[in-house]
Amino acid sequence: MTCLHGSRRWALGMAALAASLTALGLAAADPSTGASSAVIPGRTTGLLPPNKIILHSTVEVNLTHHSATLPLHQGRFHGEKVWYVITEASDEGAARDLNVNFAPKLANVGIGCDECVQSVRLMAPRGNKFGEAVTRFRGAPDFSPQRVLKAGPTIFPPAVAKPGGVGSRHYSPFIQFHGSKTVYNAPIVATGNGPFDVLHHANTADRVLKVNPAKKAGPGQYYAPSVELLIINGFDSGKPIIYLSTEASDAATATLERATYVPLLAKSPFKGGDDFVGSVRERIFPFVNGQTGMHNPQAQGLTHLIVDGHASEDASLGDRALIRALRRGGDSLNVQGDFPTLSDPHRKFAYSPLWEAQFSQWTDKAVRLGLNTRQTDEFKILNLAARRPDLLTGPEGAPFGSTNVLINCPVIAFTAAMPTEDLVEPIPGAQVETSGSFAR
Numbered sequence: 001m002t003c004l005h006g007s008r009r010w011a012l013g014m015a016a017l018a019a020s021l022t023a024l025g026l027a028a029a030d031p032s033t034g035a036s037s038a039v040i041p042g043r044t045t046g047l048l049p050p051n052k053i054i055l056h057s058t059v060e061v062n063l064t065h066h067s068a069t070l071p072l073h074q075g076r077f078h079g080e081k082v083w084y085v086i087t088e089a090s091d092e093g094a095a096r097d098l099n100v101n102f103a104p105k106l107a108n109v110g111i112g113c114d115e116c117v118q119s120v121r122l123m124a125p126r127g128n129k130f131g132e133a134v135t136r137f138r139g140a141p142d143f144s145p146q147r148v149l150k151a152g153p154t155i156f157p158p159a160v161a162k163p164g165g166v167g168s169r170h171y172s173p174f175i176q177f178h179g180s181k182t183v184y185n186a187p188i189v190a191t192g193n194g195p196f197d198v199l200h201h202a203n204t205a206d207r208v209l210k211v212n213p214a215k216k217a218g219p220g221q222y223y224a225p226s227v228e229l230l231i232i233n234g235f236d237s238g239k240p241i242i243y244l245s246t247e248a249s250d251a252a253t254a255t256l257e258r259a260t261y262v263p264l265l266a267k268s269p270f271k272g273g274d275d276f277v278g279s280v281r282e283r284i285f286p287f288v289n290g291q292t293g294m295h296n297p298q299a300q301g302l303t304h305l306i307v308d309g310h311a312s313e314d315a316s317l318g319d320r321a322l323i324r325a326l327r328r329g330g331d332s333l334n335v336q337g338d339f340p341t342l343s344d345p346h347r348k349f350a351y352s353p354l355w356e357a358q359f360s361q362w363t364d365k366a367v368r369l370g371l372n373t374r375q376t377d378e379f380k381i382l383n384l385a386a387r388r389p390d391l392l393t394g395p396e397g398a399p400f401g402s403t404n405v406l407i408n409c410p411v412i413a414f415t416a417a418m419p420t421e422d423l424v425e426p427i428p429g430a431q432v433e434t435s436g437s438f439a440r
Contacts (some may be wrong), residue, residue, distance in 0.1 A: 039329035042416030056099035077140035087410035088185035139171030161252035165260035187246035206258035235376035237419040275432035284355035377423040
């Protein structure tokens with residue numbers, strides 16, 4: 001009887017500990033969990049059903065290819081053709097007209113940073129009777145540099161990180177047509193007349209897998225070109241999502257993200273802004289030292305991306321090992337903040353594609369205790385950082401918060417259940433303009 005009571009006390013104590021860790025967004029890894037566990041919930045092959053796609057201009061999401069196909073638009077830069085996609089607009093009417101994401105915060109991108117918005121002109125082709133006008137850009141990326149990524153002594157940070165695309169002096173993906181106040185997110189993803197290099201990306205962005213040319217059309221018909229882009233798995237409000245990464249303000253981040261290096265994005269308003277007045281930014285949470293392992297349902301982070309996600313290789317449809325690794329969870333699996341499908345209007349309309357990285361590092365204590373588990377919800381992370389700095393900090397033990405690294409990450413879809421509610425209530429101060437967050 002004594003042993004039985006002792007076992008019960010031990011079991012109850014362990015249950016209480018597990019409940020406490022769960023409330024903080026933590027749970028020790030289960031050593032019995034094997035390869036049969038779902039690493040990423042939802043489908044990982046075939047075409048994603050259209051009712052899960054929120055960027056409605058998307059032609060299709062091919063989970064087997066780990067890609068999204070988007071309409072491609074033609075522009076000009078210094079007499080050369082450039083090709084861009086549109087993913088967001090700051091005006092709701094324009095967003096609905098183009099079937100893109102509505103992101104009202106994009107209207108703030110030029111506050112204190114005129115060059116953060118590229119002023120462009122719209123030029124109708126000569127003799128055009130039905131079809132799209134050409135956008136004349138002031139800046140564009142150079143995709144000719146070779147992307148190089150080499151792991152460091154501790155995997156992350158990398159020993160060498162050279163981005164494969166670099167924006168020119170006046171390049172910003174955020175554009176405003178002369179005569180209009182609407183800001184569009186319009187990343188350039190290819191340059192020139194083709195053929196387009198989709199193996200080593202000498203004239204395409206590092207996520208371009210295929211360029212589909214426009215089809216010949218008769219009178220009153222227009223068949224637009226399209227581009228197939230490598231997508232990214234992540235999480236929002238506990239649910240798996242997919243998104244793109246097109247530009248980053250930091251060279252190492254741009255290399256890891258397969259994005260174009262555009263340092264001026266760091267000047268966008270404003271560091272630590274999130275949902276404060278005048279900010280264009282939203283928060284994203286990359287973990288630098290999460291767990292690794294392709295069949296590990298707790299794997300997450302930049303070390304995981306480098307080790308398990310074939311991050312040093314050029315992305316192409318022919319690299320089946322890379323595609324297979326990413327669609328099975330080899331991405332860094334970052335956690336995003338506000339999302340266009342959230343039920344709270346404040347959160348829904350606070351969505352922005354310009355994400356401010358809150359790099360998160362597990363302490364040696366958290367790693368030793370096996371508490372560096374996968375995170376999927378913004379407020380679980382923020383609550384944990386506030387309550388347990390002995391477990392979660394910024395890089396190298398720095399205070400948790402913004403590092404002023406900006407990433408342009410338009411959201412595409414969700415792959416299982418729709419993100420609608422956060423998993424936990426934020427503690428006071430974790431969310432802007434939430435009841436209880438104001439000092440009295």
